[in-house]
Amino acid sequence: MxxxxxxxxxxxxxxxxxxxxxxxxxxxxxxxxxxxxxxxxxxxxxxxxxxxxxxxxxxxxxxxxxxxxxxxxxxxxxxxxxxxxxxxxxxxxxxxxxxxxxxxxxxxxxxxxxxxxxxxxxxxxxxxxxxxxxxxxxxxxxxxxxxxxxxxxxxxxxxxxxxxxxxxxxxxxxxxxxxxxxxxxxxxxxxxxxxxxxxxxxxxxxxxxxxxxxxxxxxxxxxxxxxxxxPMPQQDHASVVRLVQPNIPQVEKWKFENRSWIFNRLIAMTTLDSEETPVDSVDLVIWPESAIPFYLIEDPEALATIARALPEDTGLITGALRRERSEVGGETVYNSIYQMASDGTVLSAYDKVHLVPFGEYLPKQSWLKAIGLEQLTAQKSGFTAGTNRRLLRDANLGTILPLICYEIAFSDEVQAFPEGADWIINVTNDAWFGATIGPKQHLHLAQMRAVESGLPVIRAANTGVSAIISGKGQILHQMPLETEGIIQGKLPSKLPITLYKQWxxxxxxxxxxxxxxxxxxxxxxxx
Incomplete structure (x- = not known):
């Protein structure tokens, strides 16, 4: 030696x-x-x-x-x-x-x-x-x-x-x-x-x-x-969540002519009923990041369709684009999460705070566009970052910490959210990266955040890997990469606050x- x-x-x-x-x-x-x-x-x-x-x-x-x-x-x-x-x-x-x-x-x-x-x-x-x-x-x-x-x-x-x-x-x-x-x-x-x-x-x-x-x-x-x-903490009543993994190829996702069949696939998977996965037992349905290829709250027919699809007292959390229009004709677009009631009412929204440079926006956009560069997203003006790290609240499901896509990679920023969350939801669209190791690395980051916080992570991904992860980082259920299907399982209980979460x-x-x-x-x- x-x-x-x-x-x-x-x-x-x-x-x-x-x-x-x-x-x-x-x-x-x-x-x-x-x-x-x-x-x-x-x-x-x-x-x-x-x-x-x-x-x-x-x-x-x-x-x-x-x-x-x-x-x-x-x-x-x-x-x-x-x-x-x-x-x-x-x-x-x-x-x-x-x-x-x-x-x-x-x-x-x-x-x-x-x-x-x-x-x-x-x-x-x-x-x-x-x-x-x-x-x-x-x-x-x-x-x-x-x-x-x-x-x-x-x-x-x-x-x-x-x-x-x-x-x-x-x-x-x-x-x-x-x-x-x-x-x-x-x-x-x-x-x-x-x-x-x-x-x-x-x-x-x-x-x-x-x-x-x-x-x-x-x-x-x-x-x-x-x-x-x-042992995991005991729960008086464990809520049931259904994760929808539609497996929409990225190349097809934003084509205008595909809007109907993509939305119909989401609805069909939401209403899927079988002996193993009874829809009436579901408390919350979760769709992935930007699951809906149009501005949802501007489409009353789509909202009505969602209301008909959801069982009574079953909520929906979905990734979607959200825009605000100004009086002079401009618009600001956000990559968001909507929290919806069973009647199609939007209860709350969270706008993604940490955007992906060059993917969702261009740093120094006016300079880079002048030399022909643009971001990868279909939203050509780019997204605007949200400014409020907020929790979502549900009377039955508890308090939810929402994270969109690679926001879950930032341990420090997860710590920066308000205290009191019962679980973490992570919606993402890894269709950009196909059957590579990228989505699996992303899943492991979600496991790390679960252990650090002691909170279960519920992860809905367009093409995978969707998963239910305990507060110990253990994957309880998962849907393989590039597979269409649903995961239905009980929401794990949160663990006592960790030393790292405290300090x-x-x-x-x-x-x-x-x-x-x-x-x-x-x-x-x-x-």
Missing amino acids: PHFISNLIFLDGWRRHGLAFVAGAVASLAQPPLALFPLLWVCVPLLVWLLDSASLGKNFKASAWAMAKVGWLFGFGFFLVTFYWLGAAFLVEADKFVWALPLAILLLPAGLALFWAMACGLSAWVWSASPLRVIWLALALSAMEWMRGTVLTGLPWGGFAPALASNSVMMQALALVGPNTMTLFAVLLFGLPVFLFGDHQNRRLGWQLATVTGLLFIAQLTYGAYRLAQ GNWIFASLWAFLYIATASIRRKLR
């Missing part, structure tokens, strides 16, 4: 850079749906040893730049494999957008990798042969991952935290510390071979750090097994500061 590490450290040029890219690409496979997280016990040490190689520059500036390049190439490989499926969206209207496909596939990973480049470059300030360099890398990378989820509207999708929460036992720790702390710990845990195979001078410290890290991992697994073994990212900030101070103190003593 020492010989292998020495060979890595003396790599330079394209060999170092090529290995960094490959290691990052392989590391991406640690995330769901493949969930091959043991790969990180190879890939993270490779990153550290390649950074060792890059740190051997003639001066600090050269070393920092070389380490940043290694970090960027590792991150570029990681995010390229993580987000390759975004290219499928540009093939829906290939005649208009296929030219942008290479840019989308390459530019997004390249931009996200800059955060990892900054983490590795900043680590040059404290880099040494000591095992403490793994801790410094963990501190820098977790801080930059928090920034990746925040800067320029943020994109906290993917990373080491989903890998460390890739199965139901390991993900229970999210209820205690949340995803940012999981990222911090993941670098330490998967950097464990660096602790064990350090040079002789630092062997004792390395084994001490490896022991502490190993014990923390055992504690994570023990807590996960314990939490899963706890949020204060936990991450406190642990980060403690680890920084402790590591700096040990470094001073060693010097």
Whole structure:
């Protein structure tokens, strides 16, 4: 092993850079749906040893730049494999957008990798042969991952935290510390071979750090097994929900001539009655994001049809477009959720707050439109973001936290909703991405939010994966990808408030500061 590490450290040029890219690409496979997280016990040490190689520059500036390049190439490989499926969206209207496909596939990973480049470059300030360099890398990378989820509207999708929460036992720790702390710990845990195979001078410290890290991992697994073994809270009456997965191809969804059959399919699936799924027992029907391909509340006939389809005392929650017209002829369009009573009355609405850049709106729209760019959505003027994070309320179903599409990726923003929700509803349309890993990654993010909050997540997706998820992140029912059908099941009970829900990212900030101070103190003593 020492010989292998020495060979890595003396790599330079394209060999170092090529290995960094490959290691990052392989590391991406640690995330769901493949969930091959043991790969990180190879890939993270490779990153550290390649950074060792890059740190051997003639001066600090050269070393920092070389380490940043290694970090960027590792991150570029990681995010390229993580987000390759975004290219499928540009093939829906290939005649208009296929030219942008290479840019989308390459530019997004390249931009996200800059955060990892900054983490590795900043680590040059404290880099040494000591095992403490793994801790410094963990501190820098977790801080930059928090920034990746925040800067320029943020994109906290993917990373080491989903890998460390890739199965139901390991993900229970999210209820205690949340995803940012999981990222911090993941670098330490998967950097464990660096602790064990350090040079002789630092062997004792390395084994001490490896022991502490190993014990923390055992504690994570023990807590996960314990939490899963706890009985669910009892309910006096469990409401029954029906999720409709119509499986409408994106290329067909917004054609004017398809409006009737799409709406009729939704109605038919809402009224479907069988011995296994009796419609009269349903308390709430849920349709996916933008399920209705027209402005629903402007169509009295459609509202009347919905009223005839719903059994008495059965509500409907559906994704739909909503618009407001101004007196001068302009209009503002929102990507919304409608909450409806059984008589077709609209009780409440929620407008999506966090829109997808370039998908639902163009940043600096006037500038980008001037050079021929437009957003992917069929709404050519783009959507307007909602301003009010509000809960939906129902006398029988309790209080509902509504999230549209990738809003469920943002743990911090879920925390920002008002308190008091009993469950989370997530409506989405992943038809853009076909039978790729994207919709399955999206489902796993919903599981993570369920564990963090202790709230069940009810997920209705146009083409899948629709699911009923418990507050422990366990999938109780699901409909496979690219399948038409319904899920009918009882609404799981919510769990007691989690530690992470109570304290949020204060936990991450406190642990980060403690680890920084402790590591700096040990470094001073060693010097």
